[in-house]
Amino acid sequence: xxxxxxxxxxxxxxxxxxxxxxxxxxxxxxxxxxxxxxxxxxxxxxxxxxxxxxxxxxxxxxxxxxxxxxxxxxxxxxxxxxxxxxxxxxxxxxxxxxxxxxxxxxxxxxxxxxxxxxxxxxxxxxxxxxxxxxxxxxxxxxxxxxxxxxxxxxxxxxxxxxxxxxxxxxxxxxxxxxxxxxxxxxxxxxxxxxxxxxxxxxxxxxxxxxxxxxxxxxxxxxxxxxxxxxxxxxxxxxxxxxxxxxxxxxxxxxxxxxxxxxxxxxxxxxxxxxxxxxxxxxxxxxxxxxxxxxxxxxxxxxxxxxxxxxxxxxxxxxxx
Amino acid sequence: xxxxxxxxxxxxxxxxxxxxxxxxxxxxxxxxxxxxxxxxxxxxxxxxxxxxxxxxxxxxxxxxxxxxxxxxxxxxxxxxxxxxxxxxxxxxxxxxx
Numbered sequence: 001x002x003x004x005x006x007x008x009x010x011x012x013x014x015x016x017x018x019x020x021x022x023x024x025x026x027x028x029x030x031x032x033x034x035x036x037x038x039x040x041x042x043x044x045x046x047x048x049x050x051x052x053x054x055x056x057x058x059x060x061x062x063x064x065x066x067x068x069x070x071x072x073x074x075x076x077x078x079x080x081x082x083x084x085x086x087x088x089x090x091x092x093x094x095x096x097x098x099x100x101x102x103x104x105x106x107x108x109x110x111x112x113x114x115x116x117x118x119x120x121x122x123x124x125x126x127x128x129x130x131x132x133x134x135x136x137x138x139x140x141x142x143x144x145x146x147x148x149x150x151x152x153x154x155x156x157x158x159x160x161x162x163x164x165x166x167x168x169x170x171x172x173x174x175x176x177x178x179x180x181x182x183x184x185x186x187x188x189x190x191x192x193x194x195x196x197x198x199x200x201x202x203x204x205x206x207x208x209x210x211x212x213x214x215x216x217x218x219x220x221x222x223x224x225x226x227x228x229x230x231x232x233x234x235x236x237x238x239x240x241x242x243x244x245x246x247x248x249x250x251x252x253x254x255x256x257x258x259x260x261x262x263x264x265x266x267x268x269x270x271x272x273x274x275x276x277x278x279x280x281x282x283x284x285x286x287x288x289x290x291x292x293x294x295x296x297x298x299x300x301x302x303x304x305x306x307x308x309x310x311x312x313x314x315x316x317x318x319x320x
Numbered sequence: 321x322x323x324x325x326x327x328x329x330x331x332x333x334x335x336x337x338x339x340x341x342x343x344x345x346x347x348x349x350x351x352x353x354x355x356x357x358x359x360x361x362x363x364x365x366x367x368x369x370x371x372x373x374x375x376x377x378x379x380x381x382x383x384x385x386x387x388x389x390x391x392x393x394x395x396x397x398x399x400x401x402x403x404x405x406x407x408x409x410x411x412x413x414x415x416x417x
Contacts, residue, residue, distance in 0.1 A: 024327060024328075025327065026326050026327045029326075030325055030326035030327050030349065031327070033325070034325070051373065052372050052373035052377070053373040054343075054344050054367045054371045054372060054373035054374040054377070055329065055332065055344055055367065055373070056367070057365060057366045057367050058330070058331075058332060058333070058364075058365050059330070059365075060329065060330050060332070061322050061328060061330040070328070070330070072328070072329040072330070075329050075332070075344055075373070076373075078373070212365070272323075272327055273322065273323035273325075273327055273328050274323065276323070276325050276327065
């Protein structure tokens with residue numbers, strides 16, 4: 001008997017917990033050549049900004065062991081272009097759309113949220129807190145619980161009441177739980193983690209940084225254990241808050257790992273660059289993993305690793 | 321090295337559209353063939369100051385972005401709202417061969 005992948009988060013009803021991670025699905029059209037976007041749990045868009053952005057100079061990408069560095073610099077059409085072209089297209093294809101937004105001040109985020117609230121086809125908003133805060137010398141919002149909370153409060157205050165707001169957290173913090181708490185206290189309906197880890201590579205031939213950035217965000221399987229740890233810690237502290245787990249997911253088994261750690265949904269990103277149809281494959285593999293374990297519903301696996309089995313508890317006390 | 325499907329935004333280069341606006345176009349999906357005179361060869365590897373969305377870029381009336389901005393002196397080409405983000409490619413195809 002097939003396993004039930006349906007995922008209910010509040011009033012959201014998704015056919016699957018597998019999402020595309022922000023910045024890795026283009027505008028949706030690029031992906032649609034290879035896969036049916038309506039069958040993905042939801043498409044998380046590239047981060048949308050108020051104005052069009054040309055992005056960062058090239059080279060923007062570098063391969064690293066089990067991952068890659070990237071700094072595209074939020075190249076995109078801006079909110080006007082997004083609302084005119086990208087969002088209606090996603091809606092016409094039957095995709096559920098989580099719109100990722102990015103800005104340099106809480107006011108910009110709030111304005112983006114209110115523009116999105118007037119548009120049809122916004123399933124949820126993901127707040128990309130990885131952008132530099134203009135009022136804090138360019139420190140990303142996600143590194144400071146108070147700054148992150150202010151942005152989330154501005155978005156929650158401007159977004160239509162029935163659009164859930166997810167805050168995307170960075171792993172580059174001493175205590176991710178404190179940032180998570182600040183976002184939830186400020187009104188976030190859910191959390192998304194993790195963003196890329198800042199990294200850098202130097203080209204041994206040119207003797208120069210490999211990226212024009214010169215630093216970039218590290219993604220791919222190399223960061224999956226970091227994602228599992230962050231999801232675990234936040235789930236432990238805030239068990240009732242839905243989490244989108246992201247970070248280096250390549251297979252259905254990888255997705256299951258994040259679900260077990262406490263993610264209710266799993267976003268796949270870097271894998272799409274070499275396998276643009278990965279979402280459909282990962283959904284199929286996840287279902288097979290569930291069937292192999294005799295599990296009927298994916299929801300039963302969310303946070304399952306936190307439950308103490310008799311054996312684990314016993315072994316734990318013995319070790320101590 | 322990169323995706324080749326238009327997702328990763330790694331292969332961009334500056335090209336001038338039929339509307340006179342420079343955009344960072346993706347070689348993989350907006351190309352791979354561009355009209356040579358529309359590619360800003362000297363600026364490849366950089367973001368030209370006046371490219372769409374670059375720091376020096378100013379929206380033009382009727383163009384993408386906020387209306388009401390003054391037009392630059394060389395704006396002879398008509399700009400259309402919602403113009404294709406792949407101007408180099410459309411220009412190329414009509415002139416190819």
